Amino acid sequence: KAGVTQTPRYxxxxxxxxxxxxCSPISGHRSVSWYQQTPGQGxxxxxxxxxxxxxxxxxxxxxxxxxxxxxxxxxMNVSTLELGDxxxxxxxxxxxxxSGGALHEQFFGPGTRLTxx
Amino acid sequence: QKEVEQNSGPLSVPExxxxxxxCTYSDRGSQSFFWYRQYSGKSPELIMSIYSxxxxxxxxxxxxxxxxxxxxxxxxxxxxPSDSATYLCAVRTNAGKSTFGDGTTLTVKP
Numbered sequence: 134k135a136g137v138t139q140t141p142r143y144x145x146x147x148x149x150x151x152x153x154x155x156c157s158p159i160s161g162h163r164s165v166s167w168y169q170q171t172p173g174q175g176x177x178x179x180x181x182x183x184x185x186x187x188x189x190x191x192x193x194x195x196x197x198x199x200x201x202x203x204x205x206x207x208x209m210n211v212s213t214l215e216l217g218d219x220x221x222x223x224x225x226x227x228x229x230x231x232s233g234g235a236l237h238e239q240f241f242g243p244g245t246r247l248t249x250x
Numbered sequence: 251q252k253e254v255e256q257n258s259g260p261l262s263v264p265e266x267x268x269x270x271x272x273c274t275y276s277d278r279g280s281q282s283f284f285w286y287r288q289y290s291g292k293s294p295e296l297i298m299s300i301y302s303x304x305x306x307x308x309x310x311x312x313x314x315x316x317x318x319x320x321x322x323x324x325x326x327x328x329x330x331p332s333d334s335a336t337y338l339c340a341v342r343t344n345a346g347k348s349t350f351g352d353g354t355t356l357t358v359k360p
Contacts, residue, residue: 166348176294176338176350189347223293234301237282237342241293 135160137226137242145248151212154245156224158205164188164229165207166239167199170221182207183229211247219249251276254341256351265360269326273339273351276320282342283315283322287335288353294338298324329358 138157146152158165167179178191182201199209205226211218225239256273263269271285282301286294300306300313300322312325322341326333339351 168350175352178348178350181346181348189345234282235299237348238284238296238299239340239348240296241286244293 137224137240139222139224139242139245141245142243143246143248145250146214147250148214148216150214151210152214152247154209154211154222154224154247156207156209156226156242158207158224158226159240162226162228162240163205164227164237165201165205166225166227167207167209168223168225169193170223170244171219176223179209214249216249219247221246252351253277253349254339254351256337256339257354259354260357261354262357262359263329265329265331265358267329267358269329269333269356269358271324271326271337271339271354271356273322273324273341274320275322275339275341275349277341277343278317278320279344280317280320280341281344283313284340284342285311285313285324286338286340286350288338289335326356329356331358331360334358 140155164183166181169177181189185201196212201207221244223244225241227239228236230236285298288294298313300315306313310327314323336353336355338353342348
């Protein structure tokens with residue numbers, strides 16, 4: 134079974150630009166979560182989508198947004214990029230659902246390394 | 251107080267020893283607990299999950315959960331140099347939010 138894929142793998146942008154990152158989950162997984170990882174802040178939760186609905190959101194400004202499509206693929210958008218947005222953006226998929234346990238075991242993609250100049 | 255706290259590390263153990271990684275969490279409503287391993291330059295990979303109080307063993311790995319003490323740990327027996335990585339503790343609350351600790355870096359010396 135194919136794993137989680139993320140595109141692009143690397144991205145260089147300048148301040149003020151916007152960027153869209155894409156994530157394709159494992160087949161059958163309906164939940165996609167996005168995380169930002171930086172050396173100083175660790176792994177920070179951005180948001181989770183399940184069945185095209187945002188189910189949870191972390192403490193990030195409104196410049197960070199996302200969406201999920203009917204095939205469970207997800208995109209994350211960052212507008213008006215700032216230098217501090219330079220990070221590794223990770224997406225993770227799981228079966229999701231309202232029950233707990235193994236349904237929420239997350240499998241991560243390889244990440245998109247974003248550099249803002 | 252951070253929602254999920256881990257040993258500050260780094261942790262160094264000799265090959266063949268037991269490595270003990272600890273994690274505490276603040277939300278008593280948390281129900282699902284996960285350990286991920288992250289090699290340098292790679293993304294996290296799930297190695298253990300635990301949902302009930304007690305121990306859960308998988309090969310050389312044992313996860314321990316104590317909900318009353320809000321504590322979860324990971325023991326790695328017969329540590330190998332290939333176990334050298336950063337270990338992340340993750341907690342999922344009833345509200346559905348997943349929070350990761352900052353990680354503990356483990357080095358296993360041959």
